[in-house]
Structure formats: C-alpha cells, structure tokens
Amino acid sequence: xxxxxxxxxxxxxxxxxxxxxxxxxxxxxxxxxxxxxxxxxxxxxxxxxxxxxxxxxxxxxxxxxxxxxxxxxxxxxxxxxxxxxxxxxxxxxxxxxxxxxxxxxxxxxxxxxxxxxxxxxxxxxxxxxxxxxxxxxxxxxxxxxxxxxxxxxxxxxxxxxxxxxxxxxxxxxxxxxxxxxxxxxxxxxxxxxxxxxxxxxxxxxxxxxxxxxxxxxx
Numbered sequence: 318x319x320x321x322x323x324x325x326x327x328x329x330x331x332x333x334x335x336x337x338x339x340x341x342x343x344x345x346x347x348x349x350x351x352x353x354x355x356x357x358x359x360x361x362x363x364x365x366x367x368x369x370x371x372x373x374x375x376x377x378x379x380x381x382x383x384x385x386x387x388x389x390x391x392x393x394x395x396x397x398x399x400x401x402x403x404x405x406x407x408x409x410x411x412x413x414x415x416x417x418x419x420x421x422x423x424x425x426x427x428x429x430x431x432x433x434x435x436x437x438x439x440x441x442x443x444x445x446x447x448x449x450x451x452x453x454x455x456x457x458x459x460x461x462x463x464x465x466x467x468x469x470x471x472x473x474x475x476x477x478x479x480x481x482x483x484x485x486x487x488x489x490x491x492x493x494x495x496x497x498x499x500x501x502x503x504x505x506x507x508x509x510x511x512x513x514x515x516x517x518x519x520x521x522x523x524x525x526x527x528x529x530x531x532x533x534x535x
Contacts, residue, residue, distance in 0.1 A: 318371045318380065318407050320414055325368045325383070333370065333381035337397035344434050345461060360385060360394055367418045371398075371407050382411040384418055384427075391419045393429040396438070408441050419469055426468045428453065433461045 323330050364385040371380030379399040384391050393415055398407045419427050429447065431438050447465040456462045 318373060318402065318405070318410055319376075320369055320371050320380075320410055323368050323370050325362050325365050327368070327370065329370045329378035330368050330381055330383075333378055333397055333399075334395050336399070337381070337395055340397075341432070345432060366391070366422065367415065369411055369414055371402075371411060373402060380407040380411055382415055384415045387428070390426060390428050391422065391424045393427060396429075403437070408438070409445060412441075412445050416467070416469060417472070420472065424469060426466050428464065428466045430456050430462060430464050433463055439463065 360383070364387070365383050366386060367384040369380075369382050370378050373379045379402045380397065382396040383394050385394055386392075393412070396408065396411060398411075416427060427447075428450070429442065430453075431442070433439075442465050445467070447467045450464050450466045452459075452462050452464050456464065
C-alpha cells in the first residue's frame with residue numbers, strides 16, 4: 318500500500334471518511350450521537366495536522382487516518398480501512414506514519430477514541446502499544462466508548478554491524494555502519510500544516526488481524 322499525505326478536504330479522504338461513518342452507523346445506530354459534550358462527532362479542520370490516504374496497487378483509495386490537536390494532546394481520528402484490504406497491515410502502516418508525525422511535533426503521547434464493538438481495531442491498537450485510559454472529553458457520556466493512549470519514544474533505527482578483523486581475515490561487511498532503511502518511515506510536516514511529500518510504499522504482512530471492522534478511531 319502506498320500512503321500519501323493529502324489535504325483534509327481531498328476527495329479521496331472525504332469519501333473514505335463517509336464510508337467509515339456509514340459503517341459505524343450500521344454497527345451502533347444512533348447511540349453514538351448521545352455524548353453530553355459538544356464536538357464529539359465533528360472535526361474542525363483547523364485542528365488537523367496530518368491527513369493520510371492509503372492507495373492499493375491499482376491506485377484505489379483504501380485507507381484513511383488523520384491526526385488532530387486535542388488540547389495538549391494529539392489524537393488519531395477517522396482511522397478506516399476498506400474491507401477489501403483488511404488484515405493486510407494497512408492500519409499498522411497508517412499508525413506508524415501518524416506516530417512519526419507526532420514525534421516530529423514533539424508530542425509526548427497520542428490518544429484515541431474507539432468503540433467496544435470494534436474488536437479488530439482494539440486488537441490492532443493494543444498490538445501497536447496503545448493502552449486503555451479513562452474516557453476523556455469530548456466522549457464522556459457517549460455509549461460504548463473506549464479510549465487509549467501511547468506514550469511516544471524515539472524511533473530506534475537498526476544498523477548493520479561493523480567489520481570484525483582477526484589476524485588472518487576480515488569477517489563480515491567491511492563497510493562502515495549504515496542505517497537500515499525503515500519500511501515504515503514517514504516525513505514530518507511543520508506545525509503550520511505544510512503538506513507532506515508522498516510516503517514510500519509499504520508492504521506489511523499483518524495477516525493475523527481479524528477481518529472485522531478494522532479501523533475505527535472516533
């Protein structure tokens with residue numbers, strides 16, 4: 318899957334968000350509209366720092382996620398993966414790119430909100446290091462809510478070992494240590510919302526993920 322940063326109102330991003338809302342409505346009905354706090358449903362474009370769309374090999378948009386500012390935190394929103402590519406690692410690719418952007422913005426943690434019927438999504442978040450926290454605003458009072466956080470740490474990039482020399486021969490790679498390119502790397506935008514360049518193609522084998530509703534984050 319190829320992951321690209323796009324404008325919040327890009328047609329592909331809008332279409333995927335609409336698909337997600339339709340799916341969530343089928344799962345939960347109207348109970349998701351019962352939060353006591355205003356703002357639980359809509360997203361103010363001015364708060365969004367990154368919008369990502371994933372494209373399959375035929376350039377069909379199949380995955381979406383965004384990162385927005387919520388008070389002192391950054392929050393994952395509108396994480397959605399089309400049924401045709403669920404179980405193939407698309408959600409994980411989006412999560413990694415969002416986390417890279419959050420690190421670039423010096424965020425201490427990422428938070429997210431999901432629903433208790435999104436079993437596959439919950440397992441995906443837990444597999445990527447997200448842990449449950451108390452329900453935070455604006456979701457207090459919204460039925461079936463679950464909230465998670467991940468404390469961010471610097472990304473560790475593996476390096477190849479340097480050469481080992483004995484009395485008779487050189488063993489291993491004689492080149493100097495070279496960073497191994499990460500298949501998950503993502504360029505970070507400046508805090509003023511500048512558009513990211515296209516991210517490299519990502520091919521992750523995450524076939525253990527159930528084929529349920531994979532990517533619902535608020």
